[in-house]
Amino acid sequence: MSVLVKICGMSDEASVRAAVAAGADWLGFIIFPKSPRGVSLAEAARLSALKGSAKSVAVLVDPDDALLGQVLRVLAPDIIQLHGQESPERCLDVRNYAREGVWKAVPVSGAADVARASRYAGFADAVLFDAKPPAGADRPGGWGEGYDYSLVKGFDALPFILAGGLTPDNVTDAIAASGAMAVDTVSGVEQEPGTKDTGKIAAFVHAAKRGVAG
Numbered sequence: 001m002s003v004l005v006k007i008c009g010m011s012d013e014a015s016v017r018a019a020v021a022a023g024a025d026w027l028g029f030i031i032f033p034k035s036p037r038g039v040s041l042a043e044a045a046r047l048s049a050l051k052g053s054a055k056s057v058a059v060l061v062d063p064d065d066a067l068l069g070q071v072l073r074v075l076a077p078d079i080i081q082l083h084g085q086e087s088p089e090r091c092l093d094v095r096n097y098a099r100e101g102v103w104k105a106v107p108v109s110g111a112a113d114v115a116r117a118s119r120y121a122g123f124a125d126a127v128l129f130d131a132k133p134p135a136g137a138d139r140p141g142g143w144g145e146g147y148d149y150s151l152v153k154g155f156d157a158l159p160f161i162l163a164g165g166l167t168p169d170n171v172t173d174a175i176a177a178s179g180a181m182a183v184d185t186v187s188g189v190e191q192e193p194g195t196k197d198t199g200k201i202a203a204f205v206h207a208a209k210r211g212v213a214g
């Protein structure tokens, strides 16, 4: 089975079309104003209409119920990715607002972080392992920082998506090191923060789909 791929931070039509044409499985829309890739819900819904057979992922940071209600009404995402400090119980609540489930982002710098992700088993549908953001950062993700991807190898408490610093050049090795069956990138397919590169999008999807989990 080929590795599943999410291209995140979609904010323009050409990038959505490039990701869909390359065979991306999920398109991520970041609903967080401090992100250089942040989009309004209306814009996310407009772009999501172009997704073909790909699934939509709303990326949210500690959303309250009012925002979740708007997300459901305007975007109706397939998946919600929670990228803040959400507890396992909160993940369970948020499942009501997505068609197919909730992913919980878990920041990783060591083996203990990976072990702690097990607490989301039975509460989230998958965890998304990401690098820890730099000290004092104003957003929790999208920094293009990697880590030792082999730390997550063998994690089996729930399905996982590998993220953090993945690029067209390193994704094949990262898949082999981590055993990931799903990968995600934002800054690895950009020219600069917030500006996607359609060539890198295609290269990332193709490289990931060639990858073999080790």
Ligand SMILES: O=C(O)c1ccccc1N[C@@H]1O[C@H](COP(=O)(O)O)[C@@H](O)[C@H]1O
Pocket: 008, 009, 028, 030, 032, 035, 036, 037, 059, 060, 061, 083, 128, 130, 139, 140, 141, 142, 143, 144, 145, 163, 164, 165, 166, 184, 185, 186, 187, 188
């Ligand atoms: O990208 C952002 O700006 C962002 C903002 C708020 C929450 C999450 C964000 N991005 C997530 O970061 C990871 C990996 O990013 P990168 O490839 O290392 O740049 C990815 O899951 C995004 O969804």
